[in-house]
Amino acid sequence: MFVRAGRRSSFAVAVGVTRAGTGLLRKAAPGTRARWERKNYAGRTVGLYAGPAAAVAAAAGAARVHPGAGAAVLAAGVCGAYDDVAGDHRRGLRAHLGALRDGEVTSGAVKLFGISAAGLAAGALLKERPLDKLLAGVVIAGAAHFVNLVDVRPGRAAGAVLALAAPGLLRKGPGGELAAATMGAAAAVLPDDLGERMMIGDTGAHALGAALGAAMVAGNRRAGLLAHAVAVVAAAAHGDRVTAWARAL
Template sequence: MIADRTSRSFLLSAALTRAGQAVLRKAAPGGRESWERKNHAGRTVGLYAGPASALGTAVAAARVHPGAGLAVLAAGACGAYDDVAGDHRRGFRAHLGALRDGEVTSGAVKLFGISAAGLVAGAVMKERVPDKVLAGVVIAGAAHLVNLLDVRPGRAAGAVLALGAPGLSRKGPAAELSAVAMGGAAAVLPDDLGERVMIGDTGAHALGAALGAAVVAGNRRAGLLVHAAAVVAAAVYGDRVSAWARAL
């Protein structure tokens, strides 16, 4: 029965994501041109995969736990804002530096928005205050981590599949949410690798938040502390993490 629920979560997330891509590709709001960008190699790619994976995984995650669905949707929305209004700055230090100078960048909005969403989700998913805070850090940090890995086609989605796989061995919501994250990633990976689409900040943050929610669902305080320390370290050494992802 548990395996059946996990499989259904994977299939639902994947199916919703694929359906979302198909709908957006057929009837892109604002016209097809507004949904096209040049990737790192100068190829024209579609942005359909980002919103599709964010919405697909959010709906599938909400079926498992409303707090997880909220975190995924909010992370995707903040990522979408950065995709649309983002500037040249990279890394939290640059955005926080700009904030100190009185400039509110898209990265700062994303940082505080996803952090707030993570804390709200953590508050819903855990009972004790320390666990709520750690859960919020894990969800927001996981969203940021996956975005750091999104430096080449397939890197972020592939990382979600690899990082989510161990969670399938757990029971209950942890396994189901791992399957949700993996389903969304699996749905976009072929087109992402083929450089037909890019998931952008929208998809990377949403998939990362789903992965973080799975970690939260499957761990108590000690495990949350370890994972929180890991994602904070990744944020601090973000440039090195991105460089490592490029080298893979």
């Protein structure tokens, strides 16, 4: 069951939770500092604090509207966190599926099946008809993958989420509220991401993408679901081109 949360409230809560979580992790992150630092594309040392904070904020914001959506966003963030910690050099679905055929379960394979399962479960809860449930699952999982594909330079992922979620604000009801929560989390991390002080990592990218997908699902009927499903499947099939396009922007 969808719960009315309000677009302004959803946006504000997501911004506040993301900023508070980022600040808390920066001051008292568990483990060593090295665990929370990475080298970005330019070789600069940046923190990963914003990723988990954005994931929790997006999941909390989505859960205020629909528990199933919140669970899918949180699961996507957890799968992304596993890849941030245990990931290897391989990128792209082909590489990870190839390793799986050889009997090796990579972090990418864990993400693929984990996020797909979470997306399908959420789709089953968000929609009523069997085909709509399937399409909804594809959209949620595919959107999570798409946002991760474009997370190759500062601000690309958060910027894509803001741009793609913005039309959802025009919709009344749960679609608009989910879009607002997604945008709040993305807007909160964008300044530090662009300033190369932090990166959102796979944790933030997958969670924000799943939240974006959930907003699309809540705001569309079958025709819209089909169009979005085709788009995310096409993006996954041409992942290298999508990544190259995002890198060139």
